[in-house]
Amino acid sequence: xxxxxxxxxxxxxxxxxxxxxxxxxxxxxxxxxxxxxxxxxxxxxxxxxxxxxxxxxxxxxxxxxxxxxxxxxxxxxxxxxxxxxxxxxxxxxxxxxxxxxxxxxxxxxxxxxxxxxxxxxxxxxxxxxxxxxxxxxxxxxxxxxxxxxxxxxxxxxxxxxxxxxxxxxxxxxxxxxxxxxxxxxxxxxxxxxxxxxxxxxxxxxxxxxxxxxxxxxxxx
Amino acid sequence: xxxxxxxxxxxxxxxxxxxxxxxxxxxxxxxxxxxxxxxxxxxxxxxxxxxxxxxxxxxxxxxxxxxxxxxxxxxxxxxxxxxxxxxxxxxxxxxxxxxxxxxxxxxxxxxxxxxxxxxxxxxxxxxxxxxxxxxxxxxxxxxxxxxxxxxxxxxxxxxxxxxxxxxxxxxxxxxxxxxxxxxxxxxxxxxxxxxxxxxxxxxxxxxxxxxxxxxxxxxxxxxxxxxxxxxxxxxxxxxxxxxxxxxxxxxxxxxxxxxxxxxxxxxxxxxxxxxxxxxxxxxxxxxxxxx
Numbered sequence: 097x098x099x100x101x102x103x104x105x106x107x108x109x110x111x112x113x114x115x116x117x118x119x120x121x122x123x124x125x126x127x128x129x130x131x132x133x134x135x136x137x138x139x140x141x142x143x144x145x146x147x148x149x150x151x152x153x154x155x156x157x158x159x160x161x162x163x164x165x166x167x168x169x170x171x172x173x174x175x176x177x178x179x180x181x182x183x184x185x186x187x188x189x190x191x192x193x194x195x196x197x198x199x200x201x202x203x204x205x206x207x208x209x210x211x212x213x214x215x216x217x218x219x220x221x222x223x224x225x226x227x228x229x230x231x232x233x234x235x236x237x238x239x240x241x242x243x244x245x246x247x248x249x250x251x252x253x254x255x256x257x258x259x260x261x262x263x264x265x266x267x268x269x270x271x272x273x274x275x276x277x278x279x280x281x282x283x284x285x286x287x288x289x290x291x292x293x294x295x296x297x298x299x300x301x302x303x304x305x306x307x308x309x310x311x312x313x314x315x316x
Numbered sequence: 317x318x319x320x321x322x323x324x325x326x327x328x329x330x331x332x333x334x335x336x337x338x339x340x341x342x343x344x345x346x347x348x349x350x351x352x353x354x355x356x357x358x359x360x361x362x363x364x365x366x367x368x369x370x371x372x373x374x375x376x377x378x379x380x381x382x383x384x385x386x387x388x389x390x391x392x393x394x395x396x397x398x399x400x401x402x403x404x405x406x407x408x409x410x411x412x413x414x415x416x417x418x419x420x421x422x423x424x425x426x427x428x429x430x431x432x433x434x435x436x437x438x439x440x441x442x443x444x445x446x447x448x449x450x451x452x453x454x455x456x457x458x459x460x461x462x463x464x465x466x467x468x469x470x471x472x473x474x475x476x477x478x479x480x481x482x483x484x485x486x487x488x489x490x491x492x493x494x495x496x497x498x499x500x501x502x503x504x505x506x507x508x509x510x511x512x513x514x515x516x517x518x519x520x521x522x523x524x525x526x527x528x529x530x531x532x533x534x535x536x537x538x539x540x541x542x543x544x545x546x547x548x549x550x551x552x553x554x555x556x557x558x559x560x561x562x563x564x565x566x567x568x569x570x571x572x573x574x575x576x577x578x579x580x581x582x583x584x585x586x587x588x589x590x591x592x593x594x595x596x597x598x599x600x601x602x603x604x605x606x607x
Contacts, residue, residue: 100558292556296372
């Protein structure tokens with residue numbers, strides 16, 4: 097069940113161009129890999145949706161890409177600051193697959209890090225736009241890493257059970273190669289719990305709320 | 317009474333939040349199902365947000381057959397927000413409803429408007445139902461108090477003030493509109509002084525029962541709307557960042573009222589009008605009350 101609580105910042109650590117924001121867990125449950133949380137963004141009106149990246153004992157950690165005012169404010173948090181957090185929300189990956197392969201691009205590697213801790217031995221293929229971005233692959237030490245102009249689809253074994261997260265063009269390309277892949281989409285979200293109707297995406301030809309029916313969707 | 321603003325809560329997705337309110341207002345129901353506008357439908361602004369959802373809803377038939385019975389099971393009083401594209405649309409939906417309060421969405425900026433005036437739509441609905449009718453008006457009208465008097469004459473039992481007003485947000489890198497539909501409805505704290513002005517003017521002009529809303533996020537915000545003449549307060553955008561807002565605002569409202577010497581927030585009702593002339597009872601359409 098999702099809860100909302102004020103959590104205190106343990107640390108904000110640089111990981112390549114991203115920031116790993118570590119929060120004291122409080123009474124929040126980490127949920128399943130692929131689920132997300134709504135993080136209060138300092139001095140902004142609305143919270144920001146972030147997949148859980150890591151669930152160390154007593155902590156919840158999120159990988160943040162500073163692309164706008166909310167994410168920049170989150171990356172600037174310091175130990176001792178507190179923010180409200182709501183979650184876990186959404187569905188997660190189905191981890192009961194026989195031959196998992198984690199496929200991630202850029203900031204999309206975040207939920208796959210969590211997944212890799214539950215699926216020990218699952219191979220991973222990660223793609224980034226630059227060597228600096230690829231420093232984030234340190235979070236998944238055994239992964240195969242490619243940097244543009246090489247793409248994850250050049251390296252992935254499409255016969256495995258793919259769990260993917262990354263930019264939309266990457267997810268589209270993965271879907272073409274692996275029609276039954278589990279894809280973790282994203283959409284702008286004001287609330288994360290079905291109230292704002294903002295995160296609608298086309299699912300089976302209909303607009304549905306990604307926060308309730310996703311963010312993980314099966315391609316097939 | 318504390319309610320949600322229509323379109324800012326799905327009671328079936330978040331029943332605990334709905335039950336923390338004194339009444340639940342549905343997303344606007346239109347005669348036919350609507351997907352709403354294509355993504356991107358929301359954008360945060362400095363002191364608010366824009367939405368261009370576009371009245372996404374399952375349509376009248378599915379709402380009545382599937383949604384409404386489940387809403388009644390929640391045990392919260394239900395207000396149904398009714399929308400449409402002609403007076404007939406509105407009236408037909410009203411005629412099919414029972415056991416609810418009706419809020420007529422006459423002012424959504426994200427869809428094309430019905431050709432008839434607000435008063436004509438209210439009159440058609442009044443003829444179609446004996447249920448309580450609240451007219452939700454926009455502060456973007458040139459003279460919202462005049463519209464309020466007109467809908468009062470047409471038979472409205474109350475007013476919901478205010479709906480969102482048109483706004484635009486541009487992407488910081490491309491300088492192009494962030495919403496797919498470009499223009500959206502502005503809500504949140506930026507709207508609050510506008511809501512206060514509308515409630516103040518419409519209460520003074522009509523004396524009607526008013527649900528005040530627009531950027532309420534604290535008990536003090538709610539108290540100010542009550543002072544301006546709102547009998548009830550609705551929470552909208554704040555529910556997105558704080559689903560616990562209803563309990564918090566109720567507590568804060570009681571505390572803020574006590575700070576000012578009131579035993580109960582209701583004692584502050586219309587405090588902003590004390591000493592002023594309330595033109596409430598004149599239903600003469602020729603009377604021109606200055607805004």
